[in-house]
Amino acid sequence: MRFRTLGAALLTAALVLLPSAAHAAGSDGPTPYTVTADGLTLPAGTTFEANGHINYRVTNPDGTGARTFNVHQSVPHNGVWPQARYVGLSYYPWAAHPQFAGAFPDGYCITWVQVSLYNEHFGEGGQAPVCSIPTPPVDPVDPGTPVDPTDPIDPVDPGTPVDPTDPVDPVDPTDPGTPVDPTDPVDPTDPGTPVDPVDPTDPGTTVDPTDPVTPTDPALPTDPAQPLTPAEPGYISEVLAAEPDGTTASSATLASTGFPTAAVAALAAAALGAGTTLVVLTRRKAETAS
Structure with missing residues (x-):
């Protein structure tokens, strides 16, 4: 029974002494938290405590213009920044301080950090400053030669507005009247039985034309004959008249x-x-x- 009581006492003493030993390190010891150019990160499983504080020193990238910012996690905060908003969190950004952006608009370097939970201070154990990457200045653009503004054009007189024409009353639509029933269609007349066509008459045999x-x-x-001597009256000449020389007539x-x-x-x-x-x-x- 005595051994059990002694073991429990030793274990309790160890648990109490371990945090004290961790905090017993000097300010120039390695920091248990992480410092970057963007902010402060506590070890895993650790958060910022109520009524704790964060202090950090900042300079310009060339080391000039040093300034210290204080963050007090007062509870109750009584409306004072940061109104205990980081209590229970494990990360704090440097630019969250309301006066930070106006003090270092062109970049900065974090040279020293102190957190209420730890004795180790960043920057006292040989840690180099961590700096933001400043945006390189942009050469101003040559605006060029200003152009003379063109003389404004006189506005055109819109003239006298015309009174709108009074709307015409709509005309009642004409009564289409009573629709008339369509007339019954007439049955088509029977065309009758078609008659067979009569055979054409045979023109007969064509007669060949007679050769002309x-x-x-x-x-x-023929040369005209000699006139005959007229016969005596009442006498019919014979068929052949005798020539004077006694030959037959021609x-x-x-x-x-x-x-x-x-x-x-x-x-x-x-x-x-x-x-x-x-x-x-x-x-x-x-x-x-x-």
């Missing part, structure tokens, strides 16, 4: 009329040719008409 008769050349005129003249035979033959031939031509023309006219 070549007209005969007219005979050469056969070139008719005995009764004394008209030359050659002339009669020529007239007969001419009449035959004319008749033949008339017949041919009549047949052609008949064929053309049919």
Whole structure:
């Protein structure tokens, strides 16, 4: 029973002495917290305590313009910044202080940090300052030669406004009237039975046209015969009259009329040719008409 009581007492003493030993390190010892250019981070599982504090010193990137900022986690805060907003958190950004941004607009360096939970102070154990990366200045853009402003254009007179025309009363739509029933369609008339077409009449056999008769050349005129001596009155001349020299009369003249035979033959031939031509023309006219 005594051994159990002694062991419990030793364990309790160890738990009490371990934090004291951790805090017993000097201010120049390695810091248990982490310092970066952006802020302060406590070890895992540790948070900022009520009524604790953070103090840090800041300079310009060239080491000038040193300034110290104080953060007091008073509870109750009575409306004083930071109003205990970081109690229970494990990270604090340097730029959260309301006066920080105006003091170092072009970059900064964190040179010293002190946290109420620890004896170790950043910057007292040989730690180098941590600095923000300043934004390189941008060369100003040449605005160029200013251009003379153009003379303003006089506004155009809009003229006298015209009174709007009074709206016309809408016209009542015309009564379409009573619709008329459509007339019953008339049955189509029966066209009847179609009649077969009549066969065309046979025109008959076509008669070949008769070859035209070549007209005969007219005979050469014969020299006129010598006039006969008129017979005595009441006497009919014989068929052949006797010549004064006792020879038979020439056969070139008719005995009764004394008209030359050659002339009669020529007239007969001419009449035959004319008749033949008339017949041919009549047949052609008949064929053309049919």
